[in-house]
Amino acid sequence: MLFQNGTNEITESFYNGALNKFSQYGVLENNVDKVYVPGSFELIFATKNLINKDYDAIISMGCIIKGETNHFEFISSAVVDGIKDLNIISNIPIILCVTTDDNIQQSIDRSGGKFGNKGADSAEAALKMIMINSK
Numbered sequence: 001m002l003f004q005n006g007t008n009e010i011t012e013s014f015y016n017g018a019l020n021k022f023s024q025y026g027v028l029e030n031n032v033d034k035v036y037v038p039g040s041f042e043l044i045f046a047t048k049n050l051i052n053k054d055y056d057a058i059i060s061m062g063c064i065i066k067g068e069t070n071h072f073e074f075i076s077s078a079v080v081d082g083i084k085d086l087n088i089i090s091n092i093p094i095i096l097c098v099t100t101d102d103n104i105q106q107s108i109d110r111s112g113g114k115f116g117n118k119g120a121d122s123a124e125a126a127l128k129m130i131m132i133n134s135k
Helices: 008-024 042-050 071-089 104-110 118-133
Strands: 002-004 035-037 058-065 094-101 111-113
Touching (some): 008 111, 042 058, 042 071, 058 071, 058 104, 058 118, 071 094
Parallel strands (some): 002 058, 058 094
């Protein structure tokens, strides 16, 4: 599992949501690795380095909040495309848990707020994909 250090309270909520979902299915916390990266763009490189390790799945977690420049669009597209490309070449599922929000309230709403927790959703997706991959 990957964890982006930027926007700490949001990604920490994603991570905790994922851990809670995993525990509902009997996955022990000590079977989940956390790797810190400095930002969402770096998720691509970190994920690439983990796809040949002994993991059943990888969840790339991050939060990109729109600012005043076009940087948001460039980073968002690059991260989505990068993780998509890694899924094509990987033998294990890579789950994208990166929100692209217009403001911090949208991030809060998606990290345990009124729209649920994307970390928990991603953990459930990872478990389903692991089952598909084991067939």
